[in-house]
Amino acid sequence: MEEGSDFVRLASRLLLAAAFSLSFVTCAMADGTPAGTDITSQATINYTITGTVYTELSNTVTTSVAEVLDLSLVWQDAAPVEVPPGILDQALAFRLTNIGNGSDSFSLAGQSTLAGDDFDPVLANIHLDTNGNSRFDPGIDELYIPGGNDPVLAADAFTLLFLLNDIPPNATVGQLGASMLSAASNTGIGAPGTVIVGAGENGLDAVVGANGGNLDSQGSYRIVALSAQVAILKSAVVADPYGGSQPVAGATITYELSVIATGTGTTNDVVVSDVIPLNTTYNPGTLMLNSTPVTDAVDGDSGDMGGTTPGAITVSIGDVAVDGPGQTITFTVTID
Amino acid sequence: MNRAIIVTVLVLLLVGVANASVELNTVALTEITTTSETGQEVTTLVPAGKVVPGDEVIYTIHFVNSGTEPASDVVITNPIPDHMVFTKVEESPDGASVSMSADGGSRYDSPRNLTVKDAKGQPRPAKASEFTHVRWVFQDSLEPGAEGSVSFRAQLQ
Known part of the structure; x- marks a missing residue:
């Protein structure tokens, strides 16, 4: 030219x-x-x-x-998460955003013995939103290990984080329990304006932003009664192609949904549906109710895959009585 | 054609150097506020070596007529630096009028008369964030030995 x-x-x-x-x-x-x-x-x-x-x-x-170190951390559930007493691994969702102007990594910590609430949830774990669907998926969303998989965020990028707590069995209906997630810049924290020479991206000077480089955010649970409800306890077992239990591509996740009623009475015509998580594929023919196979098609049996509810398994359990046996649904998926 | 451009440039540069009567020097400063022993807040200006988004920088342009002849029709122009938004004119010499441009320096006017085109191509008043240049037009000649400063503030986005 x-x-x-x-x-x-x-x-x-x-x-x-x-x-x-x-x-x-x-x-x-x-x-x-x-x-x-x-x-x-x-x-x-x-x-x-x-x-x-x-x-x-x-x-x-x-x-x-210079690189400014700053973040925002906001609880995402619109209202206290409703939980029955005694249930395990209940997630609160938080959104962590790097509002600085360079890439940074953040360390996370949870705290559940807080003042000003009615009961203390029991801190379990923090999980990352590994598949990016903004919802906690047991077995897929990686366990956070401090210093091992600290989230790394480019400037203006965000990620969801899940703070898991067990709900004590002696909590009573209507009580509120708070839990707090903390996030801190791994580059540095301190009074706003503190200069950390050479600590930023590519050896730039870093300057602590308005939030001091770390933030706390609280979420809460509200106890609801189990009597008129059924509880679904979902668990996941991962088997990777190499004999281990890592949630890697090709690994199989076996989900088990235990449906129980507690309190008093019988709940009628219970229908359970569960969406197949993002970035996984349902393994055809693996849907079972109480260890008895249920076909994937919409037909005479009690369940189907994708027919009644698109992208989800759906199983009609019928009546669930408090004093009757629990019902167990299982199916498997493969991580894409 | 290309050779002609080179020669023109060289001549321009040589002439410019030989007759550099009015000289400019720009510095970039930021304000820092400290608390004195008596508890009063003291603001001082320091060279703006490092800035972060939200910081305001004061650009001060010092001029001096170091020649032996008065200079007339003096105009000092400064583009608003990339990534920065003009906030205010800090300092203007007596008898100098300030005008702005919102179109990359083609047209200068008082800020209230400047317009930009909206999405439909219709003119609307320009916002401070859309100013691209600031300009000082001197009414009086700059006598030999005369000196002074113009300055403006801009905020890093």
Whole structure:
């Protein structure tokens, strides 16, 4: 396209710079200017001496953008999560966003013995939203291991986190129990404005942002009665292709849904459906009720896959009595 | 054609250097606030070596006529730096009028007269965040030895 030498291109640029004010393109940045950006400014003066017009440029002053360390952490459930007493591994969802201007990783911690609530949930684990569907999926969403799989977020990126608690059996209906998730920048925390020399991305200086580099967020549970309800306890067992239990591609997850009624009375015409998690595929022919196979088609038997509820298994259990036997649904999926 | 451009540039640069009567020097400063022993807040200006989003930078352009002849029709122009939004003019010499551009420096006017085109191509008043240049037009000649500063503030996005 262009045959001129580099010198000619450079000369043309100099001419343009000298003859006109520098043209200016606004960069469509969504959020903060990225760490490491150089901000330059240069003034131009025009003047006349004895009829001759002169144009001069000032020096160029350069200011570099340091990495600001900042985050937001927000509880996602719209209201206290309703749980019966004695149930295990109940998830509160939180959204962690890197609102700094460079990549950062964050360490997480949970705390459930808080003041101001009616009962203390029992802290179990923190899980990452491994399949990115904003919902806790047992067996798929990886267990958080401090220092092992700290979430790494690019500037403006976010992730969901699940704080799991067991609900004590002696909690009573209507009681509230709070649990808190904390997230802290691994690059540094401290008073806002603290400079951490060389600690940022690519050795840039890092500056602690307005939140001090760490934040807490609280969520809560509300105890509801089991009497007029059935409880579904869902568990998952992972078997990977290499003889282990890692949730890797190709691993099989066996889900078991135990349907029980507690309290008093019988719940009639119970229908259970369960969505096949994102990034997994249902293994045809694996749906069973109380260890008896149920065909995948919509037919005379008690359940189907995808027919009654798209993308979900659906099983009609009928009546579930408090003093009757529990009902167990199993099926398997393979991680894509 | 290309050779002609090179020669023109070289001549321009040589002439410019030989007759650099009015010189400019730009510095970038930020304000830091500290609390004195008596508990009063003291704001000082320091060179803006490092900034983070939200910081305000004060660009100060010092001018001096180091020649022997007065300079007339003096105009100082500064593009608003990339990633920054103009916030205010800090300092203007007596008798200098300030105008802005919102179209990359083609047209300058008082801020209230500047427009940009909306999504339908209709003109609407320009916002401060859309200003691309700030300009000072001096009414008076700059006598030999005269000096001063113009400055403006901009905030890092």
